[in-house]
Amino acid sequence: MPTALDTLTATFHEASAPDFLPAPQLRALQFDRLHAVVQRTYDNVLLYRARMSERGLTPQDLRSLDDLPALPFTTKADLRDTYPFGLFASPMREIVRLHASSGTTGKPIVVAYTRADVEIWTSVMVRSFAACGLHQGDIIQNAYGYGLFTGGLGAHYGAEGLGATVIPISGGNTDRQIQVMQDFGVTAICCTPSYFLHLVDRAAVMGIDIHSLPLRTGIFGAEPWTESMRRHIESASGIQAFDIYGLSEIIGPGVAIECPCHDGLHIFEDHFYPEIIDPDTGHSLPPGAEGELVLTTLSKHAMPMIRYRTRDITALIDKPCPCGRSLRRMRRIGRRSDDMLIIRGVNVFPSQIEAALLAVEGTLPHYQIILTRSHGLDDMEVHVEVTPGVFSDKVGALEGLQTRLTRSIEHILGIRADIRLVAPNTLQRSEGKAKRVIDRRSC
């Protein structure tokens, strides 16, 4: 019977040493790095220098971590406005990797990494896996998508950096995932929580009981999930489920991770400095208060982010964690301060759906997005009110319209939606304002 101490020491990996830095040392390290990164962005990124100059600030005005709130925020709009390379602080010859994600107006967001940045990213993923109790000898099935999305390669480098065996299976092809999980003796899996539930259900149909496999750990992220979902996953599969947090703008997965205490996610704050603000006023909130998470990258070179507004709502936990990590924890993300939806791990703004509908006909202003979940996968239905401009007496014309709308959404978002034409004035409105999203994904 392993003791609690055994569990904790088993999770130790030499790369995890910074997880346990005494707070004064951690703060000193953070300030040194913050000062350097602010100086670097001031010197190399036009937007940052202009915004600081507007406020009469230079990097020398930053005398302690408490001065950070004086600096301007960075937002997703800034990334779009400076697309593609406007926020890079390193010349292209030093950049070894670019990733991108979809944007609201069809313009993606581009993020860049120097070799040192990739090493930092790898190190925080190694520390994430180690915190989940993984080590050399583990066989990690990486079912995050490989490609422009940061999930796949981020987890891949981390798994290799840990010394584990990584299976770069990427997303999709559920039956093969289950086959590989069984045949290769997989001990850990990385994917979205909803996709894992789908794998469990599918395995049951194939006559495979996940409980009987060596699989014991799941590292789940890229979409918000809840404690009840964790209980469901753990009882349905017999594994231990860990929440991982990250976003491409900051680095990708590996910004924060749960430890075996499962009470909040430790932020790797030697690299990513967290603040909590009031999303409406932008003012800093006191420790423990719930608000919007703002992150500053302390060590990234190619594309540092100063006070990036994540739009994720959480709170910092200011108490020590029984695991011994001195890294502050954040509560798991439950909601966002904007209207962004996460559908099958893809970031979707209702305005993107609207743009997709208008791109086809220009006369379909009334729509509603209905989200449901079946077999662990999100389904999106878009109800569109028919207007005289698009209505026809011919069935083929209306079905053609449905097809064009489906294609347009798929083109802009990369995911499929079922289009349903409905009669005028049937979509729910509240106080005259259209209710755009009905989210029936209960878990």
Next chain:
Amino acid sequence: MKLHQISVFVENKPGALIQPCRLLSSNRIDIRTLCLADTQQFGILRLIVSDWQRAERLLNAAGFVTNLTEVIAVEIPDHPGGLTDVLGALPDTHVNIEYMYAFAEGRDGKAVLIFRFDKPDEAMARLQSAGFNVLDSVEIYTP
């Protein structure tokens, strides 16, 4: 002569069809004939009514989405081969029938076919030259 057909969008769900019908009946508009095209999700109710202008106004005012189309009504003898003869009059023309429906009018043992052609003028000329009675609006709107 072409007829005005009003099409109404209806959702494919219980109770959807009665609403436009009730509106027309309470305003004493007679439905001369109709055809309901249905898909899994929605239906298109196509109507030939006694007073199409008033019917269209009423439907739009009540919030229905409508569409006005010109269709062609052809009178045929109501006996075996009647339809075949009409179709036979359009053999090698490049006229396509988008859809059609029929009703037995009961007048002198005649039936009426309603056609939606992709090229209505060409089709009508063919039918008339083949001796078919293409009904004008007055004949069909008035019972």
